[in-house]
Amino acid sequence: MKTKLTNAKCLTSSNELENCEVLIEDGKIRQVAPKVTEEVDQLLDAKNNLVAPGLIDVHIHLREPGGEYKETIQTGTQSAARGGFTTVCSMPNTNPVPDSEASLGKLLQKIEEDAVIRVLPYASITKGLKGEERSDIKALFDQGAFAFTDDGVGIQTANQMLQAMKEAAACGAAIVAHCEDNSLVYAGVTHDGEVSKRLNLPGIPSLSESVQIARDVLLAEAADCHYHVCHVSTKESVRVIRDAKKAGIKVTGEVSPHHLILNETDVTENDANFKMNPPLRGKDDQEALIEGLLDGTLDFIATDHAPHGEEEKANGFLGAPFGIVGLETAFPLLYTHLVQKNVLSLSELLDRMTKKPADVFGLPYGTMEEGAPADLTIIDLEKTAKIDKYQFASKGRNTPFHGWEVTGLPVMTIVNGEVVFEEKVHA
Structure with a gap:
């Protein structure tokens, strides 16, 4: 099973964002490059957001x-x-x-x-x-x-x-x-x-x-x-x-x-x-x-x-x-x-x-790195929202941050090449 994460931004060593794609095969990262040309079974769209470990x-x-x-x-x-x-x-x-x-x-x-x-x-x-x-x-x-x-x-x-x-x-x-x-x-x-x-x-x-x-x-x-x-x-x-x-x-x-x-x-x-x-x-x-x-x-x-x-x-x-x-x-x-x-x-x-x-x-x-487990987090660095404890997946609501406005939200999480969370966009 080969998956390509496309339309992603990677963080460079100089702390800048550049376009990248990630090839995932059998739960491992096989390639991180500006462009992955290999044919794949599945495409995941990062929607121009940051991909991080x-x-x-x-x-x-x-x-x-x-x-x-x-x-x-x-x-x-x-x-x-x-x-x-x-x-x-x-x-x-x-x-x-x-x-x-x-x-x-x-x-x-x-x-x-x-x-x-x-x-x-x-x-x-x-x-x-x-x-x-x-x-x-x-x-x-x-x-x-x-x-x-x-x-x-x-x-x-x-x-x-x-x-x-x-x-x-x-x-x-x-x-x-x-x-x-x-x-x-x-x-x-x-x-x-x-x-x-x-x-x-x-x-x-x-x-x-x-x-x-x-x-x-x-x-x-x-x-x-x-x-x-x-x-x-x-x-x-x-x-x-x-x-x-x-x-x-x-x-x-x-x-x-x-x-x-x-x-x-x-x-x-x-x-x-x-x-x-x-x-x-x-x-x-x-x-x-x-x-x-x-x-x-x-x-x-x-x-x-x-x-x-x-x-x-x-x-x-x-x-x-x-x-x-x-x-x-x-x-x-x-x-x-x-x-x-x-x-x-x-x-x-x-x-x-x-x-x-x-x-x-x-x-x-x-x-x-190439060969590492394909554990990835896609983060929308532009997205701003108010923390709402009643929307948590956790059973716990005990936070002092309820109502705080924050920026930079995870929108997709991948473990061993499998998507385990993806933000649902409501129409």
């Missing part, structure tokens, strides 16, 4: 099994496809937790049955995410676990983390950490700063994140393990990761779109659509995150897509769960607020949503 998100929550009222593998991957993502990595805070070969096996089977894009599932570092008994890291990695995390909770004891890192290093797996020292959280629900004082809410200090990262980078050095930090949110965390990288420690980090675009001053009322963990920090933290993304301290962007029921999120900061959705809004928000405002170039943004996450985790995706 499929976006990659290594941090999402699909909620299934156990939380299907929030999201399912099917709805979550449909949401990802609409957002231009072709590969996502699902977190293990489900019920049951993928902490055994039996539970991971069932999850892998369900993904095979229901996912419309590629899903690489994490397994947990500890049984039940309880921080006590370690999962069998080697067995789970051999079975197909992407990496290991107790995302949602921090590993509280240094020895538990050290032993997990040693086991992961022995089989070439990565340890991925939600960094939070519980003794420093103080039952907080928002950033300990201006917003917590104004709304009279208990605050989460920045120190609760940064001190655990500081501990872990030294443990990673001792274990010679690849250690990846989830959703970095503070200027101190950026500094610790930067220093660790300079010291040659195998540490990488990600930042979420909401921490790049928002800060605590955007929280004007007790609206739990602004409640996430880590919380929106100060303006100086936001600036440090952008600087860290630009200089490579923070390697790439990940959404931390975390759907919840509308009733749950209606309970205000004190009663609602942490988390917002992000798969369908990530690229247009970042394009509008970073690229169009000349903070990042288009090529830098795409690099941090495709090639960089693939490189960090050794994945064979995120490029348009």
